[in-house]
Amino acid sequence: MAETRFVERLTPLDLIMPGGYVGALLVFPTTQLFPTILTKLQNSLDLVCERVPWLMGRVFFTSAAKGQSSTLEIRWTTTDTSPRITDKGSLPHTYEDLVRDQIPLESIPADMWTSRSAIQIESGSGAPVFVASLFRFADGKAVGLCIQTHHNAVDGFGFAEILGFWARHMKESSKSTIPSFGLSLDRNSRLAKALDQRSATRRPSLDELFGRHPEYSRHPPVLPTEVSACTSEILTITMEKINGFKENLKFYLATAPSTNTVACALLWSAIIRARMRRNPTLENKTSRLPMAVNGRKRLDTNLADAQNPYLGNMVLFSLAEMPARDVSDCGQGGGPSTELLADACRIIAQAQSPDRIDAGHIRDVCNIMKDLEDYRSIFPGWELFGSRDLFITSWADLNMYEFDFGDGLGKPQSVRIPYAQADGNVIILPRKRNGAGERLEAVIMLKRDDLEVLKEDSLWEAL
Known part of the structure; x- marks a missing residue:
């Protein structure tokens, strides 16, 4: 045959x-x-x-x-x-x-x-x-x-x-x-079928598309002159603590923020505080928070159909930004600090909203890639090596703890990812929804010195 x-x-x-x-x-x-x-x-x-x-x-x-x-x-x-x-x-x-x-x-x-x-x-x-x-x-x-x-x-x-x-x-x-x-x-x-259902009347130029999407850049990242030792470690926040912040935020936000939004704002704040201990000049800069967004339901709900899921990449990037000084003060106690945390949550939610990342946004990104002479000539629009920006991917809603592998194995009791050495990446691991004692686990990838300072922050559960 x-x-x-x-x-x-x-x-x-x-x-x-x-x-x-x-x-x-x-x-x-x-x-x-x-x-x-x-x-x-x-x-x-x-x-x-x-x-x-x-x-x-x-x-x-x-x-x-x-x-x-x-x-x-x-x-x-x-x-x-x-x-x-x-x-x-x-x-x-x-x-x-x-x-x-x-x-x-x-x-x-x-x-x-x-x-x-x-x-x-x-x-x-x-x-x-x-x-x-x-x-x-x-x-x-x-x-x-x-x-x-x-x-x-x-x-x-x-x-x-x-x-x-x-x-x-x-x-x-x-x-x-x-x-x-x-x-x-x-x-x-x-x-193509999903994009054609929402076809645009005019295709913007490549320059216009990059102007619309600062999360992408034509310029490769500037490499550091010195390479610092980096590491990754899992730190945990109790859901009780996150729910306490959510309760306090009710007085400042018209719409209650999601658990994921509050967690990302708190992570952003704690990491900027740790970095400022090493580099105080950071307080005079703007910090950006890019985050991965699942675009399936934003483009076509059929792409999220459990019987016919779209398995390829459908990740877009939101981009929130805020003065680093304000980010570092979020949630540190008192009215002004809670108000800054509310501002951070509002900025994050707006950056990720379906109004911001919609079918038109996805079409733009596809057109950028189609118009480039080489797909390898596009780069992140945020700073990778300057210890100013932070990238977060959340797997919190990927229900891996609910996957039942049957007799002999059952459901997994722990979910982990490979150890990596990087600076400025966070992955929130899948949630293990086990009631009042639930903890949110986050893999923090930072310079080793910054991570040691970060572990002293009051945000984390005492281990």
């Missing part, structure tokens, strides 16, 4: 994402034998790949051709098999010890993950769309499942949909009882 080859070109919104991998570690307490777990996970992953065959593929770079810009595409064939889950052996730590320490990111060595978080696509061989690995804890009381998808193929929201689909295959004994992803159109067709 002849081999059939398939190609799916990635969309403008895929191309704008940084190369590398989106990854999560799911930790399951279990007494089931490791080989049994590995076999069950592999069999169910095989079924997932039958429904989403491009997960078996690789992401390739294609050079510019006559009339076409360089791009990326996923390639796979009818003879490809689903990715093999790599057995990574055993951690040197016990599950009980790591849980006591809240499973620090650094406790999971880099070699437990199949791929590095940041990786360049090699010419000719490409990079796998999906990889996974499994390891044991030293006491045999739990396993860790590391899953990664290429960021140019899948965003965090699509990543969560794939994990949920995998969990349903693990839990259900009959393949026929599991709702199938429709996937009736490839990602380009679905995106």
